[in-house]
Amino acid sequence: MPLNREQIAQRIAQEVQEGYVVNLGIGIPTLVANYIPSTKNVMLQSENGLLGIGPFPTEKEIDADLINAGKQTVTAAIGASYFSSADSFAMIRGGHIDLTVLGAMEVDETGSIANWMVPGKMVKGMGGAMDLVAGARNVIVAMQHADKDGNSKLRKKCTLPLTGVRCIKKIVSDFGVIDITPEGFVLREYAPDMTPEKVLAATEGQMRIASDVKPMSI
Amino acid sequence: MKKSKVYTDAHSALHDLKDNMTLIVGGFGLCGIPENCIKALKDKGIKGLTCVSNNAGVDDFGLGILLHSHQIKKMISSYVGENATFEKQFMSGELEVELCPQGTLAERIRAGGAGIAGFYTPTGVGTLVAQGKEIKNFDGREYVLEKGIVGDFALIKAWKGDTFGNLIYRKTARNFNPMAATAGKTTVVEVEELVEIGALDPENIHTPGVYVQRIFQGKNYEKRIEQRTLRKD
Numbered sequence: 001m002p003l004n005r006e007q008i009a010q011r012i013a014q015e016v017q018e019g020y021v022v023n024l025g026i027g028i029p030t031l032v033a034n035y036i037p038s039t040k041n042v043m044l045q046s047e048n049g050l051l052g053i054g055p056f057p058t059e060k061e062i063d064a065d066l067i068n069a070g071k072q073t074v075t076a077a078i079g080a081s082y083f084s085s086a087d088s089f090a091m092i093r094g095g096h097i098d099l100t101v102l103g104a105m106e107v108d109e110t111g112s113i114a115n116w117m118v119p120g121k122m123v124k125g126m127g128g129a130m131d132l133v134a135g136a137r138n139v140i141v142a143m144q145h146a147d148k149d150g151n152s153k154l155r156k157k158c159t160l161p162l163t164g165v166r167c168i169k170k171i172v173s174d175f176g177v178i179d180i181t182p183e184g185f186v187l188r189e190y191a192p193d194m195t196p197e198k199v200l201a202a203t204e205g206q207m208r209i210a211s212d213v214k215p216m217s218i
Numbered sequence: 219m220k221k222s223k224v225y226t227d228a229h230s231a232l233h234d235l236k237d238n239m240t241l242i243v244g245g246f247g248l249c250g251i252p253e254n255c256i257k258a259l260k261d262k263g264i265k266g267l268t269c270v271s272n273n274a275g276v277d278d279f280g281l282g283i284l285l286h287s288h289q290i291k292k293m294i295s296s297y298v299g300e301n302a303t304f305e306k307q308f309m310s311g312e313l314e315v316e317l318c319p320q321g322t323l324a325e326r327i328r329a330g331g332a333g334i335a336g337f338y339t340p341t342g343v344g345t346l347v348a349q350g351k352e353i354k355n356f357d358g359r360e361y362v363l364e365k366g367i368v369g370d371f372a373l374i375k376a377w378k379g380d381t382f383g384n385l386i387y388r389k390t391a392r393n394f395n396p397m398a399a400t401a402g403k404t405t406v407v408e409v410e411e412l413v414e415i416g417a418l419d420p421e422n423i424h425t426p427g428v429y430v431q432r433i434f435q436g437k438n439y440e441k442r443i444e445q446r447t448l449r450k451d
Binding site: 050065085112122125134162163164 | 246247249250272295296297298305309319320321322324325327328340342343344345346387389390391392393394395396397443444445446447448
């Protein structure tokens with residue numbers, strides 16, 4: 001079985017190291033927070049201007065002046081700080097964020113990503129995604145491996161307008177864990193009940209199976 | 219002696235704001251938006267506005283109020299979802315939109331206020347955003363030239379302010395407000411609490427009063443929440 005959304009989030013959480021500062025995008029990336037053990041002392045950054053996102057508030061704690069980048073009410077964690085959006089993106093662009101996790105419509109074998117615009121459809125805007133992929137030291141993409149019709153979203157070349165060029169290092173899809181190297185996609189792990197060959201067959205871009213490929217453990 | 223910066227309300231503070239002006243408006247989503255100023259613009263019926271703001275509000279709140287009454291000609295924003303009025307006007311061609319990455323937008327406003335005409339950023343290189351703009355290579359990496367923005371007016375929401383215009387923001391309602399405050403030819407600030415000069419601790423001022431031309435104590439803050447998300451326990 002391919003992974004569900006929670007399992008993708010769970011697997012990405014394993015990539016988060018002790019003391020990291022992490023920015024989580026909207027959708028599956030948000031779920032990653034639920035699987036990071038508190039012993040890792042991770043600080044979550046919200047690009048509107050908060051370093052140290054706490055849990056969602058109780059009814060009593062709710063505060064209209066305290067929201068995350070998804071405009072959800074949140075709390076501030078111990079050790080949190082507030083700052084302007086310019087300071088926030090100085091952190092992001094300046095390479096001070098250890099890891100960014102975001103969703104994607106397409107990623108190609110060179111590590112370019114498209115996740116903000118489908119021509120002909122209503123364009124809502126890129127928000128902070130272009131800054132995040134340009135600035136973070138490490139970007140992991142959480143995505144579905146194929147669209148509803150079974151077309152690979154891991155492309156030879158992105159067909160949709162790009163968010164960033166050659167900036168993605170790793171993908172965790174519902175089919176597996178894929179690194180992006182100068183030689184293209186490299187399959188490191190595959191989902192339970194999948195095989196490396198099945199993942200390869202479902203991928204349009206150039207993909208190599210790592211010699212030490214293994215089933216994912218979540 | 220310069221005349222006082224203190225005004226009684228949004229109407230008087232915006233008395234010379236005219237049609238077709240460019241406004242830099244603080245806020246992120248509905249958080250930290252100048253609610254009183256937006257309502258006053260609606261009442262005054264000012265038209266043809268260009269609004270520089272990260273978002274465009276929702277259908278019936280924030281800048282959405284001015285979209286609904288067709289007072290905005292152009293938006294410069296990074297994300298404009300959550301707004302059906304916006305979508306309709308954009309699709310019909312009535313509303314002009316310049317989409318700008320969020321960090322680039324924040325920096326363009328900061329630059330405008332700081333006297334910086336333009337800057338090179340890695341954000342957006344190789345994408346539609348960089349089309350038609352100068353690209354320059356620094357130490358092996360490409361950067362795109364983005365220009366600073368200055369507004370005829372900047373409309374700011376702060377938590378506390380004094381009569382000189384020193385400001386303190388609250389939590390994430392700070393967002394775009396500090397940069398926006400620097401980038402208006404006339405910066406108008408509404409605060410929840412207006413205090414006498416000297417009442418705020420100089421160590422804790424977020425925006426020094428030099429950037430502020432007009433200040434008033436706002437009223438009837440609704441502070442609407444877009445995504446009311448609660449913990450389950």
